Amino acid sequence: MVKHVFLIGFMGCGKSSVGKRLSYLLKQPYLDTDDRIEEWEGKKITQIFADEGEEYFRLQETEVIKSLFDARQPYVVSVGGGLVLREKNRRIIKKQGICIYLRATADTLYQRLQKDTQRPLLQVEDPKARIESLLAKRSAIYESCADRIVDVDGLDLPRVAELVRGAFEEEKAARRQRRMEKEESQNRLVQSREQNEESGGNGNEKKILVMHGPNLNFLGIREPEIYGTASYADLVAYIQAEADKRGLTVSFFQSNHEGALIDRIQEAYYDHTEGIIINPGALTHYSYALHDALASVDRIQKIEVHLSDITKREGFRAQSVTKAACQAQIYGKGFAGYADALDEMARLLGLEQNEEKES
Numbered sequence: 001m002v003k004h005v006f007l008i009g010f011m012g013c014g015k016s017s018v019g020k021r022l023s024y025l026l027k028q029p030y031l032d033t034d035d036r037i038e039e040w041e042g043k044k045i046t047q048i049f050a051d052e053g054e055e056y057f058r059l060q061e062t063e064v065i066k067s068l069f070d071a072r073q074p075y076v077v078s079v080g081g082g083l084v085l086r087e088k089n090r091r092i093i094k095k096q097g098i099c100i101y102l103r104a105t106a107d108t109l110y111q112r113l114q115k116d117t118q119r120p121l122l123q124v125e126d127p128k129a130r131i132e133s134l135l136a137k138r139s140a141i142y143e144s145c146a147d148r149i150v151d152v153d154g155l156d157l158p159r160v161a162e163l164v165r166g167a168f169e170e171e172k173a174a175r176r177q178r179r180m181e182k183e184e185s186q187n188r189l190v191q192s193r194e195q196n197e198e199s200g201g202n203g204n205e206k207k208i209l210v211m212h213g214p215n216l217n218f219l220g221i222r223e224p225e226i227y228g229t230a231s232y233a234d235l236v237a238y239i240q241a242e243a244d245k246r247g248l249t250v251s252f253f254q255s256n257h258e259g260a261l262i263d264r265i266q267e268a269y270y271d272h273t274e275g276i277i278i279n280p281g282a283l284t285h286y287s288y289a290l291h292d293a294l295a296s297v298d299r300i301q302k303i304e305v306h307l308s309d310i311t312k313r314e315g316f317r318a319q320s321v322t323k324a325a326c327q328a329q330i331y332g333k334g335f336a337g338y339a340d341a342l343d344e345m346a347r348l349l350g351l352e353q354n355e356e357k358e359s
Helices: 015-026 033-041 045-052 054-070 087-096 106-113 127-145 157-199 232-246 258-270 281-285 288-296 336-348
Strands: 004-008 030-032 076-078 097-103 148-151 207-212 249-254 273-279 301-306 328-331
Touching: 004 015, 004 087, 015 030, 015 076, 015 157, 030 033, 033 045, 033 054, 033 076, 045 054, 054 087, 087 097, 087 127, 087 288, 097 127, 097 157, 106 127, 127 281, 148 157, 157 258, 207 232, 207 258, 207 336, 232 249, 232 336, 258 273, 258 288, 273 336, 301 336, 328 336
Parallel strands: 004 076, 004 097, 030 076, 097 148, 207 249, 207 273, 273 301, 301 328
Antiparallel strands: none
């Protein structure tokens, strides 16, 4: 399958310049989504906004990246800063190739854009404040969409292009390794399932998978004022101890990559997992792909957990698209929320009788 390289990031981060240089380094043709839309429409982006409105422009962005499905060779693609804000566009990009985020600070972006009159969204009284506001809203989405991130502050074009090429090659190698590991894992699962069926299996033991998404491995480092100073290893040890008290069998999986989480959920369907307790991290707020993966394994009981109270933080965190695919959601209780999740999972699986009550 043709695999494109998508460069994403805020306007002014250097996607076009880096994309053209990367095209030369990789010997792949280059495409800029804004340029392609201007070519289709026969006028500049500013005029399209003025004549047709932003919504029309956003629809054209989707059509451009959809057209790449028919490409017979891989492209280097620079996408508009707002293109990945739409979940549909992120899904299209994920299906077609490797996504690299060129990350820059608001100060760097303002220095590059302060005299630019061709950016419709920055034609305001205070463009720096607008940049800061838009970047605050978009950063988490850029990061979640990216397979790799390259920080561009203070670097010249040749250096950034080399770093991007390196990130691209690393991601290609990592994907090859993951495919090999997945194939080996699936082969082992099939063999295990066949052996289990031949032996009659063990009907008394219910397997529970505890999953953690992006940045949970950074517990103790990331925002300790919100998440505390205990580490991810401390969290795993706590959950294991609570499971042991209840006579429950648990295993653990953590990844910063949406696809890896989806792969593990699908593997759970084959390895006789009966319950999934999942903290998707920020993916809970917009990953419909993760929702679909959870919903597809409907014979497995699922509980969503969050350490913090997501209803009392930034507005976007209050929404959970994955909640609908789970039987329960627990949030705002810190580590103790996992103990509650184990109790609820035991109830869902009919295992209350296995719990060891403390006297």
